[in-house]
Structures are given as C-alpha cells and as structure tokens.
Amino acid sequence: MPDSRSELLQGTLDLLILRTLDANDAMHGWGIAQRIQVLSREALAVNQGSLYPALHRLEAQGLIEAEWGVSENNRQAKFYRLTRAGRKQLAEETAYWQRFSAAVGLVLKAG
Numbered sequence: 001m002p003d004s005r006s007e008l009l010q011g012t013l014d015l016l017i018l019r020t021l022d023a024n025d026a027m028h029g030w031g032i033a034q035r036i037q038v039l040s041r042e043a044l045a046v047n048q049g050s051l052y053p054a055l056h057r058l059e060a061q062g063l064i065e066a067e068w069g070v071s072e073n074n075r076q077a078k079f080y081r082l083t084r085a086g087r088k089q090l091a092e093e094t095a096y097w098q099r100f101s102a103a104v105g106l107v108l109k110a111g
Contacts, residue, residue: 013046013054014063015097018090021064021082028069028077029055055080063089 020035021027027035032055033046055078058064063086071077082090 013050014058015090015093016044016046017051017054017058017080018063018082018086018093021080022087022090026067026069026079026081028071028079030071030077032080058086062086 016036017032020032020039024035029048029051033048033051036044036046055064055066059066059080062083064080065083066078066080068076069079
C-alpha cells in the first residue's frame with residue numbers, strides 16, 4: 001500500500017514554495033515545509049534534501065530573495081520572500097497547473 005504522504009511531481013515543489021511565500025510574510029525553510037504539510041492536510045511532506053536545493057534554485061533565478069534572521073527558537077535562519085518576478089512566475093505556473101489538472105480530470109472521467 002502506498003504511503004499516505006505523496007512524493008511531489010518534479011517541478012511541483014517550486015510552485016508550492018512560491019505559493020506559500022506569496023500567502024505569508026518572509027519564512028524560513030522549515031516553516032515553508034511545515035506550511036505545505038499543514039495546508040495539504042499532511043498529504044505532502046517536503047524533505048530537506050528537496051527543499052533547500054529548490055530554495056537555492058529559486059533564489060538564483062531571482063524568484064525569491066533571502067536574508068538572515070533569528071527564528072522563533074532563537075537560531076540563525078535564512079528567511080525567504082517572494083520577489084516581483086516570483087509573483088509573475090507564480091501566476092503563470094498557477095494558470096498552467098489549473099489547465100493541466102482540468103485536462104487530467106477530463107481524461108480520468110472518460111476512462
């Protein structure tokens with residue numbers, strides 16, 4: 001039987017990170033992962049081995065920016081925030097995923 005937590009499709013994690021940062025103020029990596037897990041009702045678990053490379057990739061692309069700060073448990077952490085380019089990318093990716101999921105739904109209904 002499959003695990004109740006789904007692995008993310010390639011490319012999906014970037015979209016989820018952008019969406020999470022769009023809906024919140026600056027967040028550190030652990031907070032982003034926890035927020036995705038909570039919003040997905042525990043269906044999606046983002047592991048650190050996927051999260052931090054995605055954050056670095058998005059930062060390198062100029063879609064998010066980061067600055068060092070102190071977390072709620074008094075530790076140094078990098079806090080990430082969406083950039084203007086990130087908001088544009090989020091809008092484009094969201095539209096794509098809505099079209100894609102609708103198309104998959106049509107195929108599943110016809111099956």
